[in-house]
Amino acid sequence: MPSAAERTRTLVQGTCSAVLLIPGAAAPHPEQLLPDARAVGHDGEILLLYPADSPAVRAATHAQDDELPAVLELTDVAPVAVPHRIRGHARVSGWLTPVHGVAEPGHMMLRLEVGELYVDDLWGSGPVSPEDFAGAVPDPLRAHETELLQHLAAAHDDRLLSLTSLLGERAGAGAPEVRQVVPLALDRFGLRVRVVCAGAERRVFDARFDFPEPVREVHGLRRALHALFEAAARDEDAGRR
Secondary structure (H helix, E strand, O other): OHHHHHHHHHHHHOEEEEEEEEOOOOOOOHEEEOEEEEEOOOOEEEEEEEEEHHHHHHHHHHHOOOOOOEEEEOOOOOOOOOEEEEEEEEEEEEEEEEEEOOOOOOEEEEEEEEEEEEEOOOOOOEEEOOHHHOOOOOOOOOOOOHHHHHHHHHHHHHHHHHHHHOHHHHHOOOOOOOEEEEEEEEEOOOOEEEEEEOOOOOOEEEEEEEHHHHHHHHHHHHHHHHHHHHHHHHHHHHHHH
């Protein structure tokens, strides 16, 4: 499974929403606190790009040499329609300073020196050390996950539903009738789905299907998914006999 540091790094460098909170920095519109771009530097610092007239830039510039505390809050939302859509949160607190001369005209880069990190997601929750964060790498599929999950949800309902044949004891007692299987998350280690059962209680639970070995790129992922769906189809056919 991915480490907490890797998951946090993936969120920071991924496409999930992010907002920078600075004590005392008033923003008439909440979107003014959303960075236009973000990246992680060589030493684990987080680089945030803002318009030059944004409240974040004004606050960092006004602080000059003083340490300006700030918190970057990230919220990861599933890119497909699914019950309980928020997949995780991460919180990075540290100190903010402007980086002069590296941004495009009309913008300024801000540097967030990382002090504390915390992640709470589908894998679990807990703190992450700045050292582990700096040494981690984001999931290699992060740039493709949204497109792949949306494609699976839109074009492969039957294949997703066939995965229920692999659930075994994870389906729980009574083998409830499954109404829908929605792709929830995808990483180099496997596929996670959210299973919605029929009935008045509308039971919902997650199931994860690990790949035989971690994949490194999209072509390997497609092979791994094909093998997973083939295994589900074989198991489904065997169950009908």
